[in-house]
Amino acid sequence: MRKTVVFLILTVSGWAAMAQTSATPLTLEQCRKMALEHNKNVQISEIKVESADALSKAAKAQYFPNISFTGTYLRTNNELQLLSENKLLPIGVKYADGSFGPATPTYNASTGKITSESLNNSWTKLPDGTIAPLDKNGTPFNPKTNPEKLEWKNYAYLPADQTRVEHKDFYLGAISLLQPVYLGGKVREVNRMAGYAKQISETKKKMEDSDVLYGVDEAYWRVVSLQEKVKLAQDYNNLVTRLNSDVEDMYKEGVITRNDLLKVKVKVNEVELNLTKAQNGLELAKMALCQEIGIPLESDITLADLPKPQLTTLKDTGYASYALNHRNEIAALDLASKLAQSNVNLMKSRFMPNVVLTASYMAANPNPYKGFTNDFGLDWNVGVVVNIPIFHWGERHQTLRSAKLEQKVATLKTEEAKEKITLQVKQAMFKVNETNRRVAMTQKNIERAEENLKVANDGFKEGVLSASDVLEAQALWQSSISENIEARNEAMLSETNLKKVLGELR
Known part of the structure; x- marks a missing residue:
C-alpha cells in the first residue's frame, strides 16, 4: 500500500511539474529520472525482482521444520468387527517354567486336600504322594511330558457379534512435524538456484533501465x-518570403520576368509546406517523449539541452574488455550458467538417500487405546524415515544428462554473447568517430553555404545574379544547416549507444 501511495504521489507531482514546463525547460537528466519512475517495463522489472526475492525467502524456509495439522472425518457403511466368527477360549494357567496349560491341582499333605479343581481330567494320588491326571483309559500320566493326553473341556465362549465397534463415525486429528535431516544436497541447491534467479532478475532490471534510458535519449x-x-524552417521561410517580396517589386518595375516570379512563389509554397511538416513532426516527437517519461501526451514541454558532440576521435584502449566486465548481459549469462550447474547438482542429489525426522501428536475417536470407546484417545510418536533410491529404469540418469547438456548450452551462449559484444563495441566506436567527422564537415559546409548565400544576395541586388541563383543558394544554406542538425543528433545518440554497449548507461 505504501508503494502504491508513493507511486501516486510521484505521478501527481510529475504531472503538476508538466504544467510548468513551458516556463521551465526539461533537461535530459530530468527526463531520464521521470522515465525510470513511470515506465511500465521498469515497473514490471521491479515486480519481477520482488517476486524472485519472495521465492528466495521461500527456499530458505526449507531448512526449517514443516509443521501442519491434519483433521479427518470418516463415515463408514458397516460397523467394524474384530472377530470373523464365534470363538472358544480355553482356560488354563501359566506353569512355573513359563509354559501354558490346563490348571494342574496340587495336593497339600498336611491337610490332605486338593487345592485346585480339575478342569477336565480325573486325578489320582500316586504312591509317591504326587497328584497326576488320568487319561481316558484311567492311566496316570505326566501332563508336562505327555500334554497330548490332556483334554480341554472348559472354555470361555467368545461370540463374534460381541466384538463389534459400535461406531460408524471416526475422527482423527494430528499435529505433525517434518524436519529434513539429509536430502542429498537438494535444499542447499534449491536455495542457490533461488539466489541466482533473484540476481538474474536484478540484472535484467538494470538491462531494462538501460534500454529505457536509451529510448529516452533517442526521443x-x-x-x-x-x-x-522548425526554427530553421521558419528562418528559411522568412528568407524566401523576403525574396518573394523583393521579386514582386522588381517584377512590377519590369526588371525580371514572370517566370522568375513564379519560381519564387512555388518555392514559398514548398517552404511553407515543409514548415508545416516540421511542426507536425515536432508535435508527434513531443508526444513520444511524453509517453517515455510518463506524462500526458498533450503536455506542452520545452527542452533545455542542445546537442553538443565531443568531436574527438576514439582510440581502442581496451573498450571491449571493459564492456565484458561491465555489461549486464554477461552478468546475467554467467548467473544462468551457475543456475544450470546448480540444476546439475540437484539432479545428482536424486541419487542420494533422503533422511527425514518425523513427529506427531494425534487424537482418535473411537479410542483405539481403550476398547474403541466413544471418546478421544491421545498418543504421540517420533520416527526417522530413510529413502534410498535403487532403480528407476534410467529416468534419473537421463534427467541428469539433460541438465548437463543445458549447462553446456548456457556456456556456449555466454561465449557467443562475448563475441557479439566485442563486435558491438567496435561498431559503436566506429559510429562515434564517423558521426563526429560528419559534424565537423557539416559545420564547414554551413560556413561555405553562408558565404555563398551572401555572394548570391549581393549579386542579386547588383543585378548580376538571378532569383534562381538566390533560391539555389538559400536551399544550399538550409540543407547544410539541416544536415548539421541531423549530424549532431546522431553524434549524441552514438555517444549514448557507446555508453550502453560499454555497460555505463545507468
Whole structure:
C-alpha cells in the first residue's frame, strides 16, 4: 500500500511539474529520472525482482521444520468387527517354567486336600504322594511330558457379534512435524538456484533501465533536432518570403520576368509546406517523449539541452574488455550458467538417500487405546524415515544428462554473447568517430553555404545574379544547416549507444 501511495504521489507531482514546463525547460537528466519512475517495463522489472526475492525467502524456509495439522472425518457403511466368527477360549494357567496349560491341582499333605479343581481330567494320588491326571483309559500320566493326553473341556465362549465397534463415525486429528535431516544436497541447491534467479532478475532490471534510458535519449534528441529544424524552417521561410517580396517589386518595375516570379512563389509554397511538416513532426516527437517519461501526451514541454558532440576521435584502449566486465548481459549469462550447474547438482542429489525426522501428536475417536470407546484417545510418536533410491529404469540418469547438456548450452551462449559484444563495441566506436567527422564537415559546409548565400544576395541586388541563383543558394544554406542538425543528433545518440554497449548507461 505504501508503494502504491508513493507511486501516486510521484505521478501527481510529475504531472503538476508538466504544467510548468513551458516556463521551465526539461533537461535530459530530468527526463531520464521521470522515465525510470513511470515506465511500465521498469515497473514490471521491479515486480519481477520482488517476486524472485519472495521465492528466495521461500527456499530458505526449507531448512526449517514443516509443521501442519491434519483433521479427518470418516463415515463408514458397516460397523467394524474384530472377530470373523464365534470363538472358544480355553482356560488354563501359566506353569512355573513359563509354559501354558490346563490348571494342574496340587495336593497339600498336611491337610490332605486338593487345592485346585480339575478342569477336565480325573486325578489320582500316586504312591509317591504326587497328584497326576488320568487319561481316558484311567492311566496316570505326566501332563508336562505327555500334554497330548490332556483334554480341554472348559472354555470361555467368545461370540463374534460381541466384538463389534459400535461406531460408524471416526475422527482423527494430528499435529505433525517434518524436519529434513539429509536430502542429498537438494535444499542447499534449491536455495542457490533461488539466489541466482533473484540476481538474474536484478540484472535484467538494470538491462531494462538501460534500454529505457536509451529510448529516452533517442526521443529527447529527436525533439531537440526537430525544434531546431522548425526554427530553421521558419528562418528559411522568412528568407524566401523576403525574396518573394523583393521579386514582386522588381517584377512590377519590369526588371525580371514572370517566370522568375513564379519560381519564387512555388518555392514559398514548398517552404511553407515543409514548415508545416516540421511542426507536425515536432508535435508527434513531443508526444513520444511524453509517453517515455510518463506524462500526458498533450503536455506542452520545452527542452533545455542542445546537442553538443565531443568531436574527438576514439582510440581502442581496451573498450571491449571493459564492456565484458561491465555489461549486464554477461552478468546475467554467467548467473544462468551457475543456475544450470546448480540444476546439475540437484539432479545428482536424486541419487542420494533422503533422511527425514518425523513427529506427531494425534487424537482418535473411537479410542483405539481403550476398547474403541466413544471418546478421544491421545498418543504421540517420533520416527526417522530413510529413502534410498535403487532403480528407476534410467529416468534419473537421463534427467541428469539433460541438465548437463543445458549447462553446456548456457556456456556456449555466454561465449557467443562475448563475441557479439566485442563486435558491438567496435561498431559503436566506429559510429562515434564517423558521426563526429560528419559534424565537423557539416559545420564547414554551413560556413561555405553562408558565404555563398551572401555572394548570391549581393549579386542579386547588383543585378548580376538571378532569383534562381538566390533560391539555389538559400536551399544550399538550409540543407547544410539541416544536415548539421541531423549530424549532431546522431553524434549524441552514438555517444549514448557507446555508453550502453560499454555497460555505463545507468
